[in-house]
Amino acid sequence: MKSSAPAEPSGSGPERGVLERLGAARVVPVVVVDDAEQGLGVARALDDGGLPVAEVTFRTSGARAAIEAITDRHPGMLVGAGTVVDPRQVEEAVTAGAAFLVSPGLSVPVVRAAQDAGVPIVPGVATASDIMAALDLGITTVKLFPAGVVGGPAAIKALSAPFGQVRFVPTGGVSAANLPEYLGLPSVLAVGGSWMVDKKLVAAGDLAAITRRTAEAVAIAAGARPGG
Numbered sequence: 181m182k183s184s185a186p187a188e189p190s191g192s193g194p195e196r197g198v199l200e201r202l203g204a205a206r207v208v209p210v211v212v213v214d215d216a217e218q219g220l221g222v223a224r225a226l227d228d229g230g231l232p233v234a235e236v237t238f239r240t241s242g243a244r245a246a247i248e249a250i251t252d253r254h255p256g257m258l259v260g261a262g263t264v265v266d267p268r269q270v271e272e273a274v275t276a277g278a279a280f281l282v283s284p285g286l287s288v289p290v291v292r293a294a295q296d297a298g299v300p301i302v303p304g305v306a307t308a309s310d311i312m313a314a315l316d317l318g319i320t321t322v323k324l325f326p327a328g329v330v331g332g333p334a335a336i337k338a339l340s341a342p343f344g345q346v347r348f349v350p351t352g353g354v355s356a357a358n359l360p361e362y363l364g365l366p367s368v369l370a371v372g373g374s375w376m377v378d379k380k381l382v383a384a385g386d387l388a389a390i391t392r393r394t395a396e397a398v399a400i401a402a403g404a405r406p407g408g
């Protein structure tokens with residue numbers, strides 16, 4: 181889906197709606213599925229758990245079909261593509277129906293391709309220099325990755341001092357146990373994580389367990405208040 185409107189930096193204009201929806205959800209499940217059928221099962225389980233959001237990673241050949249199937253059958257769900265590391269994947273993901281893109285790092289060609297397509301992208305950052313590169317591209321919402329390894333909540337607090345305008349989506353090592361600590365930080369828009377959609381649960385088709393973990397995450401997020 182090509183937009184004729186000029187590219188907007190993330191956090192403003194028509195893209196704002198999607199990022200605000202991620203902020204309202206507060207938790208972005210990172211999903212790895214092999215095909216459309218698995219994707220549909222996981223999407224239903226997430227929706228049943230009260231979280232109609234999925235970041236389907238481009239780590240499997242079935243990711244594109246899964247995004248297409250979920251957006252077709254669950255039109256109310258906010259579906260994005262993760263692990264977007266190549267500008268060609270931007271086109272593939274957007275054509276499949278992805279409403280947002282997530283990348284583990286910051287690639288100028290990937291960000292530009294997303295901006296040209298008019299789809300918000302949340303690139304990964306791990307350092308102050310990465311954040312400055314993101315700001316140069318007009319991006320103010322970034323994913324801190326791998327959050328647990330690069331310092332967790334303490335790193336976000338430290339980076340928020342010089343970069344007060346930046347909103348973080350920490351991902352990597354987030355779990356039900358540390359969720360309140362991340363979501364309690366005012367600069368955290370949402371967190372990303374795979375713990376609700378553990379690949380063993382997906383492989384076993386244990387959708388009930390995915391729904392349980394999702395509902396638990398939703399309940400924790402509802403109780404976590406910035407600054408609390």
Ligand SMILES: O=C(O)C(=O)C[C@H](O)[C@H](O)COP(=O)(O)O
Pocket residue numbers: 210237262263264282283284351352353354372373374375
């Ligand atoms: O490649 C990307 O774009 C990603 O989104 C990476 C994932 O977010 C993390 O691998 C999730 O980390 P865990 O929750 O610790 O499993």
